[in-house]
Amino acid sequence: MATYKIQEKELQSVFENLLKKNIVEGIMVQKKGEHGIFPVLITDPDLLEGITPSAPLFSFNRAVLLQNNGCRKLAVVVNPCEARAINELKKLNQIDMDNLIVISGDCLGTFDPKDVQMDSTSPENIAEKKSELRTACTVCEHFTPPEVDIAIYGIGVDGGLVLSTDREELLEGLSLTPGEPSANRDAEIKKxxxxxxxxxxxxxxxxxxxxxxxxxxxxxxxxxxxxxxxxxxxxxxxxxxxxxxxxxxxxxxxxxxxxxxxxxxxxxxxxxxxxxxxxxxxxxxxxxxxxxxxxxxxxxxxxxxxxxxxxxxxxxxxxxxxxxxxxxxxxxxxxxxxxxxx
Amino acid sequence: MDEKSDFEPRILGFLCNWCSYAGADLAGVSRFQYPPNVRIIRVMCSSRVDPMYIVKALTDGIDGVLVAGCHPGDCHYIEGNYRARRRMVALDQILERYGLKDRVFLEWVSASEGKRFAEVITHVTEEIKKLGPNPHKKKWEI
Known part of the structure; x- marks a missing residue:
């Protein structure tokens, strides 16, 4: 298990690396457009500019779209509940995990894009709107990533994020600095x-x-x-x-x-x-x-x-x-x- | 009170072909008396009973459901009854929330237990009589 310290901006280079090295053909992630933030599937690395992988939005469970995936390799950036649904579908023989790289991060709760206009994905902006969180998120017990290919930790990390993976070949060619979440991560999760x-x-x-x-x-x-x-x-x-x-x-x-x-x-x-x-x-x-x-x-x-x-x-x-x-x-x-x- | 004392429950019995159904047969051949409230459906194995069947019967107003199979370890298909047991435990958890749990029974009756079959039916019928009619029988709203 390798862990690296990373800034949110740098996630883009991680995805770019996956696309440029042909590890995957496309990446499912969220991107900001003129009318809001939407889930998209990106195949052109140049169009990664403007992605907002950690935007706390949930309009539907994207695992539904991954059922019976074919032979095209994909990376998906999803919320922990979606990542759990993917793992569950794998056990039900509905998803071929050989063609799927699942990336999931700590989730402090999501909003329904129908109700909340997201201008910025900064934590302060999210904290302000806390009362508008989706009900499911206010009673969520598993808001940290389950077993996935690349996990991104935000809770209990001083400045930036921590990226954790068992599959180091996915990060090959990137110069990342090793780093770990701070010691009080567990305490913060417990809280x-x-x-x-x-x-x-x-x-x-x-x-x-x-x-x-x-x-x-x-x-x-x-x-x-x-x-x-x-x-x-x-x-x-x-x-x-x-x-x-x-x-x-x-x-x-x-x-x-x-x-x-x-x-x-x-x-x-x-x-x-x-x-x-x-x-x-x-x-x-x-x-x-x-x-x-x-x-x-x-x-x-x-x-x-x-x-x-x-x-x-x-x-x-x-x-x-x-x-x-x-x-x-x-x-x-x-x-x-x-x-x-x- | 009158309604309850005259109450003759309707019970659906799913019996496995290899043990419980033969057990029922033996009870009949041996002329053991048991209440006539149970309607029997023969299935090839207790694990053939999809919990959906039970739920369908309950929402349509049946008073009780009995699933009977071979004793653990005796399944004709080696492990069917272990699987049925897990499914029934999961079903129990759900029906408990809806207040219907006590109407579903899982029992093991072997082909040689004609006497036990009569006892199981008597027991189930008595339990259901105590509970009274299924409240969903008279409700047509959902």
Whole structure:
């Protein structure tokens, strides 16, 4: 593990090096334009000018776009939640990691570009807007990079950033000065984590109360219009053909008449709770809690608290954290002979 | 109170072909008495039961679901029931939040345990009777 001290400006030369040496064909990163900061895919090293790799923005989980990646080599600069989704998709055999270099850094929370206009990515500018952070970020427990190719540390670093990698061949030809994060990095992480955990606790206890009664559950989901947006933006909901797209799950008018005639009445769109519970059981073991589903919901259903509660419930019994490590197998594809024996 | 005492639950039973279904057969051949509340679906292995099936049944208003397979170590497919067990544990965690956990049972019944099969059905039926009808049966709003 090699660590180097680096300034944010110098990250551009790291990316330039990757492109010019043909290690990758393109880089997925954020770039500032006239109308704001946008995620882009850059193949021309000259166009790297003006990139803002550490802009704290999240409009959707970019891991969704990397599913079934082909043979073109890419480097992606993503938030930790996106990097975890990539690792999780790798375990689900949906991403070929041989063609992907994942670069991720410490994340102090992100904003929805819809709500916040970013003029500058300086920390002071971010601190000012703290109240407008995405809800998912205020309750995030894993804001440091998981297992990735190049990790960038900003928390507990005096002036600039620290770049850490196992794959030194990616940095070949660059003259970087070795350096490490300061000793109080762990303490600073702990401080933020405690704050987020307290917020999460509050969120989970609120939703537990709602879900515990049938009426509460109905109140929560009653405005769902089954647009399936939450499924489409979810990086972990990866099936190529969803049950709810098959003739069994996607009811046409005649099917609905048949269904209705069983009880004499059918709520339309049908199967709202069934749909959400199905997503719950399929995604909870691998949910990275990015909050993209909640933001994609046109009816403002508070999905994030539900996922926060269910993901930590399910992952904690298997002693698993989604996407943190590349090689730890998924909880539902392995077993021990002597477990859960009661 | 009346409604509850007259309540005859409807229970869905997923039985594995190699052990539990044969166990049910033996219970029948041996004429062990057990409550008639369970509707049985034969599956090739307890791991064939996708948790979706259980969730579908529960949201449609079934009062209880029983999944029964071979004892751990006895699976016809060597490890199917270990996988089923993990899935059911994960499902339990989720259903617990929705207040439906107590309606789902995972039991091991071997082909020679006709008596035990009758006991399991009796036990499950009694537990569900105590809980009362599935609240989702009467709710049509979602």
């Amino acid at each position: 933020i984590l405690d704050e987020h955990l307290a917020a999460k606790e509050k969120m989970v206890s609120g939703i537990s109360e709602t879900l515990s009664t049938t009426d509460g559950t109905i109140e929560l989901f009653k405005h769902c219009i089954r647009c399936d947006n939450c499924r489409d933006v979810c990086p972990i909901c990866y099936c190529k053909v969803c049950y709810f797209q098959t003739p069994l799950g996607d009811l046409k008018t005649d099917d609905m008449v048949n269904q209705a005639s069983i009880k004499g009445l059918l709520r339309i769109p049908p199967d709202i709770l069934f749909y959400h519970l199905t997503r719950n059981i399929h995604v909870a073991p691998g949910c990275v809690e990015c909050g993209a589903c909640e933001e994609a919901c046109p009816r403002d259903i508070p999905l994030l608290p539900v996922w926060k509660a269910l993901a930590s419930d399910v992952q904690s019994i298997f002693d698993y954290i989604a996407g943190m490590e590349k090689e730890v197998p998924l909880p539902l594809v392995q077993f021990k002979e002597d477990e859960f024996e009661d």
